[in-house]
Amino acid sequence: xxxxxxxxxxxxxxxxxxxxxxxxxxxxxxxxxxxxxxxxxxxxxxxxxxxxxxxxxxxxxxxxxxxxxxxxxxxxxxxxxxxxxxxxxxxxxxxxxxxxxxxxxxxxxxxxxxxxxxxxxxxxxxxxxxxxxxxxxxxxxxxxxxxxxxxxxxxxxxxxxxxxxxxxxxxxxxxxxxxxxxxxxxxxxxxxxxxxxxxxxxxxxxxxxxxxxxxxxxxxxxxxxxxxxxxxxxxxxxxxxx
Numbered sequence: 739x740x741x742x743x744x745x746x747x748x749x750x751x752x753x754x755x756x757x758x759x760x761x762x763x764x765x766x767x768x769x770x771x772x773x774x775x776x777x778x779x780x781x782x783x784x785x786x787x788x789x790x791x792x793x794x795x796x797x798x799x800x801x802x803x804x805x806x807x808x809x810x811x812x813x814x815x816x817x818x819x820x821x822x823x824x825x826x827x828x829x830x831x832x833x834x835x836x837x838x839x840x841x842x843x844x845x846x847x848x849x850x851x852x853x854x855x856x857x858x859x860x861x862x863x864x865x866x867x868x869x870x871x872x873x874x875x876x877x878x879x880x881x882x883x884x885x886x887x888x889x890x891x892x893x894x895x896x897x898x899x900x901x902x903x904x905x906x907x908x909x910x911x912x913x914x915x916x917x918x919x920x921x922x923x924x925x926x927x928x929x930x931x932x933x934x935x936x937x938x939x940x941x942x943x944x945x946x947x948x949x950x951x952x953x954x955x956x957x958x959x960x961x962x963x964x965x966x967x968x969x970x971x972x973x974x975x976x977x978x979x980x
Contacts, residue, residue, distance in 0.1 A: 894979030
């Protein structure tokens with residue numbers, strides 16, 4: 739069989755419609771690529787062993803998480819010499835599920851929604867040619883990493899989950915890690931999701947509550963967020979977890 743002009747791409751999914759749409763989109767957007775589909779993880783293992791794909795897309799439903807994770811660990815452990823890049827597309831909004839998905843050592847993570855197929859070709863372009871870890875890179879500030887898909891942070895080797903509002907605050911601090919973020923600015927981040935009557939001291943009180951909850955979750959690494967007395971908060975870029 740002649741070598742394909744483009745990358746070898748393997749799509750694995752028990753969801754027939756998503757699998758077929760993904761294959762069609764990849765073939766249309768990546769001329770020269772060889773795209774193969776497998777309807778199960780068992781067939782997927784055989785295809786990886788025989789065909790040695792460059793990129794594996796794993797599209798699985800939430801009820802298939804355990805077999806999905808087993809496949810991911812097998813892919814990493816059994817293919818150490820030429821391990822393909824792994825893209826995990828997962829539909830669950832359960833934070834505990836996303837924690838486990840991130841630990842599966844994928845190269846890219848995509849939340850399964852109505853538009854995820856539109857980005858598959860760009861994933862391949864990012865991944866082929868060189869080996870990356872977390873190409874769709876997390877937001878980083880010093881020792882703190884944020885994964886927006888699952889509202890999760892990683893620090894000191896631990897994964898920490900946040901509520902949507904807590905995550906918005908931490909994300910704003912991370913995105914502005916080079917400076918002190920004032921309390922008024924963070925209060926405005928909160929105000930976007932609060933009813934008009936929630937203003938002034940009530941909003942400031944909410945901010946203190948959220949900061950307190952965030953620090954409890956980050957402990958013992960809560961010092962990564964520093965309080966600048968009388969001004970606001972900043973990410974300590976020099977902080978190193980024990």
